[in-house]
Amino acid sequence: MKKWECTVCGYIHEGEEPPEKCPVCEAPQEKFIEKTETQPETSGTAGVKEAGKGDETTRWRCTVCGFIHTGSQPPEICPVCGAFVEMFEKMVEEQEESESEGAGENKRWKCTVCGYVHEGPEPPEKCPVCHVPARLFVEIDADGKTIGPLPEAVEEGEVEEQKEGKVGKEKQRRTFFGWLTDQMVSHHLHPISAHFPNGIFPVSVVFLALFLVFNLAGMETAAYYNLVVVLISLPLVIFTGYLEWQKRYRGARSAIFIIKILCALFILAGANILVFWKVLDPGVIAPDSPMKWIYLGVAGVMLACVGLAGHLGGNWFSAPETEKAIVQGNKKKKSRFFLM
Structure with a gap:
């Protein structure tokens, strides 16, 4: 039976062929190397292992988050915090003994x-x-x-x-409203609804830029109607996001939630400004209007907020997903968290 090692997280797979993707860090099949008795060190681990050669029972501690990896060498990337291999240190016997005493x-x-x-x-x-x-x-x-x-x-x-x-x-909630909000959370209505402004608004900014550069009247109309759709969809996105935050995450005031809330408020304010400014002054983005660049600047700030909120949600979704992957770097997946 052959052994295959994931060069990203150190997971060991036994079989004739490596898996299609690592069950711990989801690295593709090409990231696996066949493990032999004289297996050379993977790139970036030589400096870490100068303190002593490891074997299959050697324990490596991430100095950033404390994650402990067992194997002949540390993983190239910590599966918990994403720290690189250089941030791992070999656990000395005193550390292992003290840990075994308190096991x-x-x-x-x-x-x-x-x-x-x-x-x-x-x-x-x-x-x-x-x-x-x-x-x-x-x-x-x-x-x-x-x-x-x-x-x-x-x-x-x-x-x-x-x-x-x-x-x-x-x-169980006894009211219809309570039941309805529970259904919104359990069926992940927030990430579903967030796809509308996240996908439509960048297109609106592109249309707006094309109009300002090439003076294409059709692009101005398309950009404005896309902005209207974004503004209409935002109340549902913000409401379902609030429900997710309160029900699924119990209103935790960690940085990721605070930033996402601020981004949502900036996007809502910006959408109102762009839509109603155009209503009050139809020529605000005319070629000879001095205010057109301010209008485009507001759209740019909104676009940055949309990107940041999506980036944070994507990072959280791709964070370590299972108990064993997070705590031990083990093989078996158990669950997936559906995030904001």
Whole structure:
């Protein structure tokens, strides 16, 4: 049986052929190399391994987030925080002994906001995925059920019921509005609705630029009507985003949420300015109008906010997705988080 090593995260696959993609970091098949007894070091790991040669049981600690990788060499990229191989250090015997002495005290902690699972005697100071503080972690058992007291933020809100192994079942709302908002969250209406302004607004900016450069009247009309569609779609995007933030992430005030909220407010304000300015002054972007560049500048700021909000959502969606991938760099996927 051959062994294949992922050169990105260090995952080892056994079989005649490497997998189509790594189940831990999703690197493509060409990132796998056949592992032999005299396997040469992959690019970038030589400097890290100068401190001593590793074997299959060598433990490497990421100095950025504390992730521990077991293998002959550290991964090229940390599967938790994305740090490069240079940020890994070989764990000395004293560290391993102290960890083995406290192994009986190791506990499993789950972030109540994003679902990240941490192993250790205490939860991390802040979640490496969504950056919420330690107080929003709950202790869980091997089956993923909550044990011990819930954090204050969870006790005051909706408490998740965990019966018969079904984790994360929310309390049923008795009102129609409560049922409707629950359906919006469970069916991910926010990321669906966000595709409309995210896709249409860049096209509107392109049409606007074409009109200003080539004086094509049709482009001006197309740009304006696209702006109207963006403005109409924004209330639903913002409302469903607020529901996601409150229900799925319990209103966590981490940087990613604050930035996305600010971006949404800037986009809403900018869309109103562009649409109603054109209503009040139809010639605002005429070739001889001195205000046309200010109009285009407002559109540019909006475009930057749209890109930033989409970038943050995309980064979160591609963050480590499973308990084992996050905590141990293990093989098996368990779940996927659907994010804002």
